Structure formats: structure tokens, C-alpha cells
Amino acid sequence: MTVITSTSTVVPSKPTPSGLLWLSESDQMAPWTHAPLVYIYRHNNNNTIPFVMETMRNSLSEALVHYYPLAGRLHWIEGGRLELDCNAMGAQLLEAYSEAKLDELGDFAPTDTVQDLIPKVDYTTPIENWPLFLVQLTRFRCGGLCLGVAISDSVVDGQAANSFINSWAKLARGENLGDDQIPFHDRTVLRSRKPLMPPRFDHVEYTTKPPLLIGSMDSQAEQQKETSVTLLKVTSDQVESLRKIANQNMVMRLTRPYSKYEAIAGHMWRCACKARASNNRQSTRVRIGVEVRNRLKPALPRGYFGNAMFGTVTSNCLSGDLLSNPLSYASGKLREAIERMTDEYIRSALDFMASQKHIGWLRNNFHIRGYTNAPFLGNPNISIGSWINLPFYDADFGWGKPVYVGPGLLNIDGKSFIMPSPVADGSLIIALRLQTQYMDSFKKFFYADMDCKEPHAMSAKL
Structure with missing residues (x-):
């Protein structure tokens, strides 16, 4: 059991700019909930981490001078x-404080026990009352420590959040921020032109609903089914094996090989179809988040502190086609969705969002279990986020790097993230929530097919 021993409000240590900060359409599109993360720390000698609360409080106060929107x-x-x-x-x-030992938390998959390490936000209160950044520092009986974070998704994306945490850690170590670590706060660089132009593309990621199971009129029954979470470990050799498989038996011509993400996400998509024993004619798609800082022309300024993550979706594909074709077919569909996100497409998406009289219907992926006022992204579909390039493990507050960093919650069926591992050898960790009845089959197919020259084609249920 975790017991809260103190709660305090930390304000910037110096006066900061005041007034209203304009939020871009990509900020508006983000869920108004808080993204949950856990950072786990162990002492090298299994002793108590030399942790001083006053140091954490003072360094956070200093960090908020630079990152004052939070x-x-x-x-x-x-x-x-x-x-x-x-x-x-x-x-x-x-x-x-927790009487538990870190080992009792297993691999730190986002279970109910791990969720107790994340600060709670009362979303029934007025939004003006919600802190945009909450952090819970939990000491364990074994001497370990968890830094549990809840950070507003309306204010930052993963890259911005990671920049803040790592900057706070650097200040906690007694170091100063370099010029390249100072955040850029002017979000008007993403403002649509005036007069507002009509969209130049059909933005299916917003205007079309995810496919439903054959014979279903809605997704309510699927949303009510029991789900489970897991962490899947992928060695560097397995990563390279999947990349090699994805780049064999091409079904489309490429200018560059498929990436780690495209290979692994394509494999996950196929495994989900297999595990769910989908009808060959079942339509399915993948939702992807694409970080666009360097996709825009010109690129966003260095240190841009805001949401530069845009959602995109693959075309609807038949389960039978995904399973009967090589892995390169699924990876190719993911590549098409990602490469759609050009400067012109992104600007058109911003104009589309700005043209909406009410933007609420476009938001999805809320960080609340059981929240149903948003599109269901699960069965027969899947959402695969990439945290592969986020430097989570630079968050050293003076007691060493974390031994694990990952989501504190995966709220819906089919939601997943591909993450770096603490070993920094090219291995990866995948956090996944799936309907419980399909989880064991998914794991079996995920590993069984990984080392084959080509993942087995498997006919889906007719």
C-alpha cells in the first residue's frame, strides 16, 4: 500500500512571464487529461537512494522558471x-512511502499497483483547479524510488515532456541548463494563415471512424470486455531480425529500408489479427502518432515546447490481406501513413482543425480507464505509439539513471507504445493493453514468428 506523507505546491523560484499563452490547434487536439509516466530507480548496492526532498523541490522550482507554462x-x-x-x-x-519492495512490482507493467505511483487528478473539479504538472516521489522499503509523473497532454507532447524532466534532473544535480536546453514557448509558429484556407486534403484521420467488427453496429460491446496489460521485451537481435524480414519480399519499391518502428509495428498489427482470429474480410487499421518538428518547412525552432504530435491512420486493410502477404505489406501500409505527413499536409490539417466550430469531437486517446466519450481504437484496430527515440534514461537526478521508464496507464484495448530499454543496446520494450482473451495468443505469435525467415502466413477465420 502506498501512503501519501506530504503534498506541496511548487511555484517558480523567480518571476515569470504572465498572461494568456495561445495554444495551437495541435495543442487543442490533445486530450485534456494528464499523461502518466513512471521512472524507477534502484541503488547500485541495494541501499537507500541518497534522496533529499528539499533538493527536488528547489530544483523543480528553478525548472519552472524556464518551463513556466507548466x-x-x-x-x-x-x-x-x-x-x-x-x-x-x-x-x-x-x-x-510504500512498504512494498520494487521486486514486488514485477516488470513495472502499467497495472493497478503501478497506477498507485502516479499522482491523481480529480477531473470532476473545474479545469482551472488542475495543476498541469504533478509528481509523486515514492520511497520503497527496499530503498528504491519511483518518480511518478502526470503532465498535461494539452500543454506538451512526449518530446516536450521529456525535455522538461531531463532539464529538471540536470538542475537537481547542481548543473546549469545549456543554451540548447532553453525551451521555445511561442506557439504561434503553428498558427494557420489568415484568411483561413480550406483543407487541401481529405483528412481521414479525423473524418472517418475506425472500422467495426463485422456484424457490429457500434463498439460498445468491445469496450466492455476485460483487458490485460503486458510488457514485451525485444532484444537487439530480434529487432534486426524483424527489420530484415520486413525488407525482404517487397510488395512496393522503397527509397529507404523500413525502420525499426515500421517493422515492429507491422509485426504487431499482424499478430493482433492472428490473435483475434479475425475474419479474412475484417477491416482493420492502425492509429499512429507522428512527431512533426522536423517535417515542417521551415522546421519548428529548437526546443519547441508544445504539442507537435499529429495523429494519422493507415488505410483500412483486410485482415486476410495482412496475413497472407509478407510482413513488408503491413510495414508498407504504415510507411504510407507516416509519409503522408508532409509540410503541406500538416498545414492543411491545422487549417481543418481551425475551421471547426467545436473541436471536442476530434479529441481521442484520453488517459482515463473506462472513458467512452471518444472513438474506440481497439478491436479490430490497434494504436501503436513510438517512444523509441526519446532519451528517457537521461533523467538522472543525482542518484543514477532509471532502471525503467514507461507509461503509468494504458487505458484502452489495442493501445501500445514501443519504447527504448535501459540497456541502450538497441533492445526495445513494448507496453500493450489487449483484450484478455487474446493476450496469450498475441504473445505466442509475437515471439514465435519473430525469428522465422518470414512470419508464418495464417489464414484468418472465414
Whole structure:
């Protein structure tokens, strides 16, 4: 059991810019909930980590001077949109203690036990009351430590959040931030042109609903089914094996080989179809988040602190086609969705969002279990996020690097993230939530097919 021993509000250590900060359409599109992360630390000699709460509090106060939007508060405005008031009301810092040992948490998959390590936000209260950054520091009986984070998805994406955490860690070590670590806060670089142009593309990622199971009128029954979470470990040799398989038996001409993400995500998509024993004629698609800082022309300024993550989807594919074709077929569909995100397409998407009188219907992927007021991204579909290139393990607060960093919650069926491992040898970790009845089969296919010259084609149920 985890017991909260203290709660405090941490404000910037110096005066910071005040007033309203304009939020881009990509900020508006993000869920208004908080993204949960856990950072796990062990002492090398299995002793208590030399942890000083005052150091953490003071360094967080200093970090909020540079990252002052996180000390502000959100407000609802017309059209279901939000504005950010930089009022320096501060972040929330909690200290907790657990009688458990870190080993009792297993591999730190986002189970209910791990969720206790994340600060709780009362979403029934007015949004003006919600801190945008909350952190819970939990000491364990074994001497280990967990830093549990809840950070507003309306204010930052994964890269921005990671930049903040690593900068805070550097300040906690007594070091200063370099010029290349100072955040850029002007989000108007993503403002649509005036007068507003009509979209130049058909933005199916917003205008079309995910496929439903054959014979179903809605996804309500699927949303009610029991789900489970798991962490899948993938060695560097297995990663390279999948990449090699994906780049064999090409079904389309490539200008460059398929990436780690495209190979692994394609494999996961096929395994989901196999595990679910989908009808050959079952339509399915993958939702992908694409980080666009360097896809725009010109690229966003260095240190851009905001949401630069845009959702895209593959074309609808038949399960039978995914399973009867080589892995390169699935990887190719993912490549098509990712390469769609050009500067012109992104600008068109921003114009599409800006043209909506009410933007609420476009939001999805909320970080709340059982939340049904958003599109269901699960069976027969899957959502595969990539955290492969995020430097999570640079978060050294003075007691060494974390031994694990991952999501504190996966809220719906089919949601997953491909993440770096702490070993830094090219191996990866996949966090996945799937309907319980399919999880064992998914794991079996995931590993059994990985080392084959070509993952077995498998006919789906007729």
C-alpha cells in the first residue's frame, strides 16, 4: 500500500512571464487529461537512494522558471477549446512511502499497483483547479524510488515532456541548463494563415471512424470486455531480425529500408489479427502518432515546447490481406501513413482543425480507464505509439539513471507504445493493453514468428 506523507505546491523560484499563452490547434487536439509516466530507480548496492526532498523541490522550482507554462492553469473557451493562463500557480509535489519492495512490482507493467505511483487528478473539479504538472516521489522499503509523473497532454507532447524532466534532473544535480536546453514557448509558429484556407486534403484521420467488427453496429460491446496489460521485451537481435524480414519480399519499391518502428509495428498489427482470429474480410487499421518538428518547412525552432504530435491512420486493410502477404505489406501500409505527413499536409490539417466550430469531437486517446466519450481504437484496430527515440534514461537526478521508464496507464484495448530499454543496446520494450482473451495468443505469435525467415502466413477465420 502506498501512503501519501506530504503534498506541496511548487511555484517558480523567480518571476515569470504572465498572461494568456495561445495554444495551437495541435495543442487543442490533445486530450485534456494528464499523461502518466513512471521512472524507477534502484541503488547500485541495494541501499537507500541518497534522496533529499528539499533538493527536488528547489530544483523543480528553478525548472519552472524556464518551463513556466507548466506552472499555469487551463481555462475552457468557446468551441470546446482551451487557453493557458501563465499565472504561476505552480506544480504539485507529493511525497509517498510504500512498504512494498520494487521486486514486488514485477516488470513495472502499467497495472493497478503501478497506477498507485502516479499522482491523481480529480477531473470532476473545474479545469482551472488542475495543476498541469504533478509528481509523486515514492520511497520503497527496499530503498528504491519511483518518480511518478502526470503532465498535461494539452500543454506538451512526449518530446516536450521529456525535455522538461531531463532539464529538471540536470538542475537537481547542481548543473546549469545549456543554451540548447532553453525551451521555445511561442506557439504561434503553428498558427494557420489568415484568411483561413480550406483543407487541401481529405483528412481521414479525423473524418472517418475506425472500422467495426463485422456484424457490429457500434463498439460498445468491445469496450466492455476485460483487458490485460503486458510488457514485451525485444532484444537487439530480434529487432534486426524483424527489420530484415520486413525488407525482404517487397510488395512496393522503397527509397529507404523500413525502420525499426515500421517493422515492429507491422509485426504487431499482424499478430493482433492472428490473435483475434479475425475474419479474412475484417477491416482493420492502425492509429499512429507522428512527431512533426522536423517535417515542417521551415522546421519548428529548437526546443519547441508544445504539442507537435499529429495523429494519422493507415488505410483500412483486410485482415486476410495482412496475413497472407509478407510482413513488408503491413510495414508498407504504415510507411504510407507516416509519409503522408508532409509540410503541406500538416498545414492543411491545422487549417481543418481551425475551421471547426467545436473541436471536442476530434479529441481521442484520453488517459482515463473506462472513458467512452471518444472513438474506440481497439478491436479490430490497434494504436501503436513510438517512444523509441526519446532519451528517457537521461533523467538522472543525482542518484543514477532509471532502471525503467514507461507509461503509468494504458487505458484502452489495442493501445501500445514501443519504447527504448535501459540497456541502450538497441533492445526495445513494448507496453500493450489487449483484450484478455487474446493476450496469450498475441504473445505466442509475437515471439514465435519473430525469428522465422518470414512470419508464418495464417489464414484468418472465414
